[in-house]
Amino acid sequence: MKKIGIASGKGGVGKTTIAISLALSFTSYGSGLVDADITGSNVPDVLGYSELKVKDDRILPAEVNGVKYVSIGQIASRDLPVMWSGKDLVAAAKQLIEKTDWGNVNYLFVDLPPGSDEINQKLFPLLDYVVFVKIPSSLSESKVRRMIEMARETQTPILGLVKNFTYFECNGEKVKVFPDDGDYGLPVLLDLPISPEVAKKKIINVDPQIFLKAMEHPVLLQKRDNPLRGLAKTLLKAMSNGNI
Amino acid sequence: MGIYKNLIDKLLKLQDRYAADVADLGGGERKCAFLNIVGVNGEQLTLKFDGAKVSYASPDEQPTEIFQCSEDTFLDLLMNPSEQNFIDKVTMGYFSIMSADTKEISLVDIEKWREGFARLGKAAKMALALAGRRTSITVTNPQQQQIPSKRSDC
Numbered sequence: 001m002k003k004i005g006i007a008s009g010k011g012g013v014g015k016t017t018i019a020i021s022l023a024l025s026f027t028s029y030g031s032g033l034v035d036a037d038i039t040g041s042n043v044p045d046v047l048g049y050s051e052l053k054v055k056d057d058r059i060l061p062a063e064v065n066g067v068k069y070v071s072i073g074q075i076a077s078r079d080l081p082v083m084w085s086g087k088d089l090v091a092a093a094k095q096l097i098e099k100t101d102w103g104n105v106n107y108l109f110v111d112l113p114p115g116s117d118e119i120n121q122k123l124f125p126l127l128d129y130v131v132f133v134k135i136p137s138s139l140s141e142s143k144v145r146r147m148i149e150m151a152r153e154t155q156t157p158i159l160g161l162v163k164n165f166t167y168f169e170c171n172g173e174k175v176k177v178f179p180d181d182g183d184y185g186l187p188v189l190l191d192l193p194i195s196p197e198v199a200k201k202k203i204i205n206v207d208p209q210i211f212l213k214a215m216e217h218p219v220l221l222q223k224r225d226n227p228l229r230g231l232a233k234t235l236l237k238a239m240s241n242g243n244i
Numbered sequence: 245m246g247i248y249k250n251l252i253d254k255l256l257k258l259q260d261r262y263a264a265d266v267a268d269l270g271g272g273e274r275k276c277a278f279l280n281i282v283g284v285n286g287e288q289l290t291l292k293f294d295g296a297k298v299s300y301a302s303p304d305e306q307p308t309e310i311f312q313c314s315e316d317t318f319l320d321l322l323m324n325p326s327e328q329n330f331i332d333k334v335t336m337g338y339f340s341i342m343s344a345d346t347k348e349i350s351l352v353d354i355e356k357w358r359e360g361f362a363r364l365g366k367a368a369k370m371a372l373a374l375a376g377r378r379t380s381i382t383v384t385n386p387q388q389q390q391i392p393s394k395r396s397d398c
Binding site for chain 1: 331336340348349350351354356
C-alpha cells in the first residue's frame with residue numbers, strides 16, 4: 001500500500017478537497033483516505049459522519065463511493081475542540097493510519113494538518129510520497145517552502161505541486177488574480193482555478209494517470225549535503241571493502 | 245477526595261446487589277483497565293475494571309488500559325451517563341484512555357469503552373436510586389458535612 005500525504009504549510013488552501021478528490025479518483029485502484037488533521041478534521045463534513053467500528057484491536061474504516069476513510073471526527077464530539085496533548089495528537093494520527101484495517105486499499109491518501117509541527121514531523125517518515133498544495137499568496141509561499149524543507153529533511157519523495165486558486169475563467173479567458181512566485185522546482189500536477197462549481201461539489205475531477213506517472217518518476221529531494229553523512233558513507237564503504 | 249471515596253465505597257457495595265446491571269462493561273473478558281481518579285491536591289484513587297466488575301485495584305495487577313480523570317469528571321460521568329457525555333469528556337481531554345503498553349492514547353479503546361462507561365453510569369445511577377428508597381445514603385465530605393439523599397415514602 002502506497003501512502004501519499006497531501007500537505008501544505010497553511011490551512012485553507014484546499015488540501016482536504018484535493019485529498020478527497022484523489023481518493024475518489026483512485027477507487028478503481030483501491031483507495032483510502034486518512035484525515036490526519038486531528039484538531040481540524042473536516043473530511044466527514046464531505047464524506048459523512050459514519051461511526052467507526054473496532055474489531056480485534058483494529059479500526060474498521062467507513063466507506064463511501066468506494067473510498068474507505070477514517071477521521072477523528074468520527075470518534076470525537078463534533079462541536080467540541082480536540083484538546084489533547086501533542087503526544088496524543090501524534091499517536092492518534094499514527095493510529096488512524098496504522099491501526100486501521102485497510103483491506104484491499106492500494107493507495108492511501110493522508111490529509112495532513114497545516115503547519116510544520118510535531119504531527120507532520122512524525123507522519124512524514126511514514127509516507128511513501130507527498131504532494132504539496134499551494135495558493136498564490138505570500139503567506140502560503142513561505143510556509144510551503146518550510147514544508148518542502150521538512151520533506152527533504154525526512155527524505156520523503158515529493159510527487160509534485162498542486163496549485164490552487166491560480167486563475168478564474170471569464171468568457172473563456174484565464175484571468176490570474178494574484179501573482180505567483182514559482183513552483184519551487186517541483187512538477188506541477190494540477191493547476192486549479194477558483195471555481196464556484198468546486199465550492200459547491202467540494203470535489204475536483206482528477207486524472208489518476210498524472211499521479212501514477214509521477215509516482216513512477218518521483219522527484220526525490222535528498223537531504224541537504226551533510227559532511228557527517230558523507231563521512232559515514234565513506235566509513236561504511238571502507239568497512240564493506242575490508243579496508244578497516 | 246474524601247467525599248468521592250465515600251461515594252465510590254457506597255457504589256462498590258451496591259454493585260454486588262445490582263451486579264447484573266453493571267456486568268459486561270465493555271472491556272472484554274481478558275481485559276483489565278485501571279482508572280486513576282485524581283483529586284484536586286494530586287491524590288489518586290485507582291479503580292479496576294475487569295469487564296464485569298469494578299473494584300479497587302491492587303498494586304500487583306497489570307492493566308491493559310489506563311484511564312485517568314479528575315474526581316469532578318468521574319462524578320459527572322456517573323451522574324450524567326451517556327455515550328455523548330463520555331465522548332465529550334474524552335474530546336476535551338478531561339478523560340484520557342491510554343494503552344498500558346505504549347502509554348499513548350488508544351483510539352481503539354475509546355471506541356471499546358464508550359458504551360461500557362455509559363452503561364456503568366446508568367447502572368450506578370439506578371443503583372443509587374434503588375438503594376435510596378430502602379436506606380438513607382449519606383455522603384460525607386472532608387468537613388463532615390452531611391448531604392442527605394432523597395428518601396422515598398416506601
